[in-house]
Amino acid sequence: MDFSADHFSLFGLPQTFRLDDAGLDKRYREIQAQVHPDRFASAGDTERRLSLQNATRVNEAYQTLKKPLLRAQYLLGLAGHDLDTESNTAMPPEFLMEQMEWREAVAEARLARDLDELEQLHHRVKQRMNSRYEQLANLLDDQRKYAAAADRLRRLMFLEKLLAEIDDAMAALEA
Amino acid sequence: MELLQIAEPGQSAAPHQHKLAVGIDLGTTNSLVATVRSGLSVVISDELGRPLLPSVVRYLQDDVPAKVGYEAKDAQALDPRNTISSVKRFMGRGLKDIAHRESMPYDFEDSAGMVRVRTVAGSKSPVEVSAEILKTLRERAEASLGGQLVGAVITVPAYFDDAQRQATKDAAKLAGLSVLRLLNEPTAAAIAYGLDNAAEGVYAVYDLGGGTFDISILNLSRGVFEVMSTGGDSALGGDDFDQRIFCWILEAAKLQPLSAEDAHVLLTCAREAKEYLTQHGVAPIRARLNSGEIVDLKLTTEVFTEITRTLVTKTIQPVKKALRDAGLTVDDVKGVVMVGGATRMPQIQRAVGEFFKQEPLNNLDPDKVVALGAAAQANLLAGNRAAGDEWLLLDVIPLSLGLETMGGLVERIIPRNSTIPVARAQEFTTFRDGQTAIAIHVVQGERELVSDCRSLARFELRGIPPMVAGAARIRVTFQVDADGLLSVSARDSTSGAEASVTVKPSYGLSDDEIANMLKDSLAHTKDDAQRRALKEAQVEAQRLIEAVRSALKNDADLLVAEQQSAIETAIAKLQAAMLGEERRDITLAMDAVEVATRDFAARRMDKSIRRAFAGKTVDEIGVISESEDNKHMGEHA
Incomplete structure (x- = not known):
């Protein structure tokens, strides 16, 4: 195993956004079964340290590929588009306006303690995200338009954050 | 071809020799030790055939060894000051962390790091007391197995923080045990159940003990136990159900305020009634009190269910949250494993069954299942399983880890429920010109403010070469x-200065605190956001003041006296606004400072341009002004 390779190579997967989820899970477990510290619990110091490093690396790679947002960001990084360092982060006003409306809806539902409404919002945001991820897959894998993909990804970051807010609101109401 | 075999310590030269390893459930009330015999996990009983060891230690005078277990428990009334029970609650805690300490019979001693108890045998730390229990279990196992142990897996509540885990590990070392792994209790239960039943799919472990509640969601798939999320409410357990019955008795029998002794009698009655109701529809409650009053009541299952309904509901909230953290719904859960004596209550069984829309799994003894799972894990870690017969455990950290940044805010570094082992690096920078040291403060918890999280460790990175604010790059x-224990290292990439600590925290979190911190973090999400905004404004304001001060120091000659005093006045107003709670006031006062310094800034710009033309390029000036816009702490590289 080459632990210095990129995340995709580590799991023997092609560098694409569309992912063989089951394949990733399977490979992850196979690799962890070999490198995990539990396999080296009674080994020497050096082996134990190495195992800790490798298992940590495999966990990081797995988490990155498993989450679509991180996976897309990672893919863009591999293609030389580092989202963190790009300065052009201005979003179109209509997108921002829509985000504000979503957020107000969440705040209202939260104030009204309307769990059903929050569930609805969760569902709608999730649907929106799914179709955006479809577009992203198309831009990354088929058209290889990375600048446009980066733009989509930034929008998805807003939506992921929104979804987390809705989930937090639901948890707060249940508590 | 065996010429020479050199074995590492703890590693046998003969690969197929069975190594003696045990799993230990170090419980609040009782402890157990188990091992794998002929492929089966079994609890090792004492010479009288008793599987449990009461977690009680009695210290004696004159170098007489301490008594542990039943003998100590029986002496509790006789010698309360020297007989220590429930020591698990003190592990990794400071004196102030211990709830109800005034009602405990112990002579506590506050000490750096962890509370201690003064006994006839001297001052004892919780680590030493736990070590007595562990030593007794080790000796029991070695006598039964006929040899020295290579190691042990010791279980801890999933919600134990770093300090509590570290204290547990220290106790094991003190007891002469080599710790193969610290294992989360619900995970241990899942292993026992999963191996026993060749289970596949998503399982929930519902663990209601005497004083704590843990919930874990696991995915079991072809020999891999993957913990997807964990949660809980550590201020909730079987004891709370006793308390509810106790209150009901007071009300139903119309009793006057009780003496401590009578209260103890009724609390025992309450516990007995609770246990009786697991098998019967009605429990008689009879007692003669010291006051002469006679209590004669009947508690029905219906009434018991009614008075404990809110407690049962309270266990379901963390379950919902754990499911959401795992990205799953009730329909994804294939089975619910019940752990802990308190899950014997019928209303718990019913509520869990209703929530998960299925009968909970009760085919393992809820008191023993944790120790049995730990034994299986110990056997695996000791290398006793043949290749192909192996399984793998992937566990998570229960609470988020973060660093303190300016203004008392937490920069979250590793979120809760991350699979371990895990590492995360973050870059930080200096806040002031010429700053040569950075204090690193590590915290654990879900809230946004440091003051609401548990402090784990503080250390300092020194030797940063003096630079302008924001120029240093500190990688933490x-x-x-795999034990869930944290180490932190920091490196200054400009100078190569390095600091590293294995976090040996001064205090642990109380279970209550952990549970409350989680609850609070949800209830205060909005509150936090506002406070965060306020804090950020305060930090920004402080930066502005320091920038202006530094400019005044260097270039005061560019100003006439009135201008300078106008700037000072604006700064004073801003400082006053910073003390308040209104973000808007701070923002307005900052605007005022900026207006007051506009002319000054322009003059300084002229001066620096002149200076630039004297030897530097315009580009460099551009870089300086751009860096003004960078956020200072907690910024990604």
């Missing part, structure tokens, strides 16, 4: 190992 790496 958090590493959580």
Whole structure:
């Protein structure tokens, strides 16, 4: 195993956004079964340290590929588009306006303690995200338009954050 | 071809020799030790055939060894000051962390790091007391197995923080045990159940003990036990159900305020009634009190269910949250494993069954299942399983880890429910010109403010070469190992200065605190956001003041006296606004400072341009002004 390779190579997967989820899970477990510290619990110091490093690396790679947002960001990084360092982060006003409306809806539902409404919002945001991820897959894998993909990804970051807010609101109401 | 075999310590030269390893459930009330015999996990009983060891230690005078277990428990009334029970609650805690300490019979001693108890045998730390229990279990196992142990897996509540885990590990070392792994209790239960039943799919472990509640969601798939999320409410357990019955008795029998002794009698009655109701529809409650009053009541299952309904509901909230953290719904859960004596209550069984829309799994003894799972894990870690017969456990950290940044805010580095081992690095920078040291403060918890999280460790990175604010690059790496223990290292990439600590925290979190911190973090999400905004404004304001002060120091000659005093006045107003709670006031006062310094800034710009033309390029000036816009702490590289 080459632990210095990129995340995709580590799991023997092609560098694409569309992912063989089951394949990733399977490979992850196979690799962890070999490198995990539990396999080296009674080994020497050096082996134990190495195992800790490798298992940590495999966990990081797995988490990155498993989450679509991180996976897309990672893919863009591999293609030389580092989202963190790009300065052009201005979003179109209509997108921002829509985000504000979503957020107000969440705040209202939260104030009204309307769990059903929050569930609805969760569902709608999730649907929106799914179709955006479809577009992203198309831009990354088929058209290889990375600048446009980066733009989509930034929008998805807003939506992921929104979804987390809705989930937090639901948890707060249940508590 | 065996000429020479050199074995590492703890590693046998003969690969197929069975190594003696045990699993230990170090419980609040009782402890157990188990091992794998002929492929089966079994609890090792004492010479009288008793599987449990009461977690009680009695210290004696004159170098007489301490008594542990039943003998100590029986002496509790006789010698309360020297007989220590429930020591698990003190592990990794400071004196102030211990709830109800005034009602405990112990002579506590506050000490750096962890509380201690004064006994006839001297001052004892919780680590030493736990070590007595562990030593007794080790000796029991070695006598039964006929040899020295290579190691042990010791279980801890999933919600134990770094300090509590570290204290547990220290106790094991003190007891002469080599710790193969610290294992989360619900995970241990899942292993026992999963191996026993060749289970596949998503399982929930519902663990209601005497004083704590843990919930874990696991995915079991072809020999891999993957913990997807964990949660809980550590201020909730079987004891709370006793308390409810106790209150009901007071009300139903119309009793006057009780003496401590009578209260103890009724609390025992309440516990007995609770246990009786697991098998019967009605429990008689009879007692004669010291006051002469006679209590004669009947508690029905219906009434018991009614008075404990809110407690049962309270266990379901963390379950919902754990499911959401795992990204799953009730329909994804294939089975619910019940752990802990308190899950014997019928209303718990019913509520869990209703929530998960299925009968909970009760085919393992809820008192023993944790120790049995730990034994299986110990056997695996000791290398006793043949290749192909192996399984793998992937566990998570229960609470988020973070660093303190300016203004008392938490920069979250590793979120809760991250699979371990895990490492995360973050870059930080200096706040002031010429700053040569950075204090690193590590915290654990879900809230946004440092003051609401548990402080784990503080250390300092020194030797940063003096630079302008924001120029240094400090890379801080958090590493959580497979025991859930944290180490932190920091490196200044400009100078190569390095600092590293294995977090040996001064205090642990109380279970209550952990549970409350989680609850609070949800209830205060909005509150936090506002406070965060306020804090950020305060930090920004402080930066502005320091920038202006530094400019005044260097270039005061560019100003006439009135201008300077106008600037000072604006700064004073801003400082006053910073003390208040209104973000808007701060923002307005900052605007005022900027207006007051506009002319000054222009003059300084002229001066620096002149200076630039004298030897530097315009580009460099551009870089300086751009860096003004960078956020200072907690910024990604």
